[in-house]
Amino acid sequence: MSTVALRIGVAGANAERGWAQLAHLPAIRALPGLEISAVLNRTQQGADAAAAAFGAAKAYTDIAALVNDPDVGIVAVTVRVLEHRAIVLAALAAGKHVYCEWPLGRDLAEAQEMTEAARDNPVHVAIGTQGPLAPAVRHAAKLVREGAIGRPLKLSVVSGCGGWGALTLPNYVYPEDKRNGATLSTIPDGHTIAAIEAVIGGYAEIDARTTTTRDEVHIYGTNDTVEQLCADHVLVIGRHSSGCVSSQEVVGGTVDTPLCFVLRGTKDTLTITGTHPGGYQCGQLTVATIPAAAPQPESIVPLFVDAPANVAELWGACAADIRNATRIVPNFDAAVRLTRVLDAIDRAAETGRRVILED
Numbered sequence: 001m002s003t004v005a006l007r008i009g010v011a012g013a014n015a016e017r018g019w020a021q022l023a024h025l026p027a028i029r030a031l032p033g034l035e036i037s038a039v040l041n042r043t044q045q046g047a048d049a050a051a052a053a054f055g056a057a058k059a060y061t062d063i064a065a066l067v068n069d070p071d072v073g074i075v076a077v078t079v080r081v082l083e084h085r086a087i088v089l090a091a092l093a094a095g096k097h098v099y100c101e102w103p104l105g106r107d108l109a110e111a112q113e114m115t116e117a118a119r120d121n122p123v124h125v126a127i128g129t130q131g132p133l134a135p136a137v138r139h140a141a142k143l144v145r146e147g148a149i150g151r152p153l154k155l156s157v158v159s160g161c162g163g164w165g166a167l168t169l170p171n172y173v174y175p176e177d178k179r180n181g182a183t184l185s186t187i188p189d190g191h192t193i194a195a196i197e198a199v200i201g202g203y204a205e206i207d208a209r210t211t212t213t214r215d216e217v218h219i220y221g222t223n224d225t226v227e228q229l230c231a232d233h234v235l236v237i238g239r240h241s242s243g244c245v246s247s248q249e250v251v252g253g254t255v256d257t258p259l260c261f262v263l264r265g266t267k268d269t270l271t272i273t274g275t276h277p278g279g280y281q282c283g284q285l286t287v288a289t290i291p292a293a294a295p296q297p298e299s300i301v302p303l304f305v306d307a308p309a310n311v312a313e314l315w316g317a318c319a320a321d322i323r324n325a326t327r328i329v330p331n332f333d334a335a336v337r338l339t340r341v342l343d344a345i346d347r348a349a350e351t352g353r354r355v356i357l358e359d
Contacts, residue, residue: 005035006319009072009096011063011087012079013039013050017171019101019307020078025054027312030301034319040066040087063087067094074322077101080174081181085110092117092125099318101128102190102281104335106181111339115332124327126318127335129281130310131191132198133317136272136285139296140263141199143270148293150267152200157248158260161188162277164232165253167220176217176228183230185210186342188279189250193236193341194330195272195280200263201242203341206355208348209235236345250279259285268293282307 013020028034038058041047047059060066067075067090075091077084077100085105091098104127105111118125131137144152164184175182210231217228232252239245261272269290276283284305287296301312317329344355
């Protein structure tokens with residue numbers, strides 16, 4: 001196994017804010033064998049500031065320059081969803097490994113296009129649905145596979161989310177518009193669904209209701225408002241390929257609602273709990289069974305309890321895949337699958353009819 005550091009180019013690096021600064025930077029720094037060699041930002045001033053903050057030797061504003069840099073082996077795509085396609089396709093064409101944040105694209109067509117491009121390429125790709133890589137979710141899936149709770153019967157999931165409430169920050173207005181691809185349905189609900197399917201299997205049937213409870217959202221620190229053009233509340237009832245039935249609710253604008261995942265089986269009950277307002281993709285989660293089963297494994301970086309925790313898990317697995325020529329992390333095919341599930345939820349909510357998912 002090679003010990004040469006895997007060099008990362010971060011598209012969407014910002015010295016002061018953003019998911020790359022909040023989660024990716026500390027995660028990458030904590031893992032051996034990974035280093036950030038270049039960053040990409042809209043302006044040279046922003047790129048230079050990000051390079052200083054991220055410890056990168058090179059600062060770019062041009063996508064082609066980043067993906068064709070010989071010192072960049074992996075391109076981390078942490079920009080807005082609207083910009084994912086251009087960077088992902090350019091990186092794949094340049095023969096670079098890609099870690100793209102979820103959602104992969106604005107819609108199924110974009111996700112499928114990028115997935116086809118990845119299939120024609122020997123590189124590794126990872127989609128940032130880091131919830132299934134969380135130690136608690138992996139352990140819960142293992143316990144279910146091994147029959148620790150018997151046959152899974154009923155799952156109830158509730159997830160609060162700090163975003164999509166009555167207030168939004170000036171830099172986060174774009175998620176209020178469904179056309180931009182980054183909404184409560186795609187992000188916190190998408191991550192919730194990824195965790196659910198990792199534990200009890202894929203959805204086979206879906207009934208759903210998506211609701212927009214307010215007409216406009218106030219922009220924090222101003223007297224301005226923005227029209228809310230996406231749901232801030234999602235309810236999904238499903239039947240899974242395993243035969244288990246589930247209900248899940250994602251509530252926007254709530255920072256004090258603990259994450260709740262209760263799975264009842266023919267023998268025992270399994271729970272996954274957490275408190276991070278970002279949802280199942282953020283922070284540490286804890287799995288438990290009644291009666292108690294084997295404890296969950298420790299996190300790859302135990303000191304992380306916030307946003308970098310599960311991002312570090314995915315980066316560690318991604319690096320291992322590249323070094324060992326394995327294919328463990330969720331890839332773009334997983335992103336297409338998840339996009340299809342979200343589309344089914346939208347159809348069920350719009351028509352008031354149950355949607356059957358193809359295998």
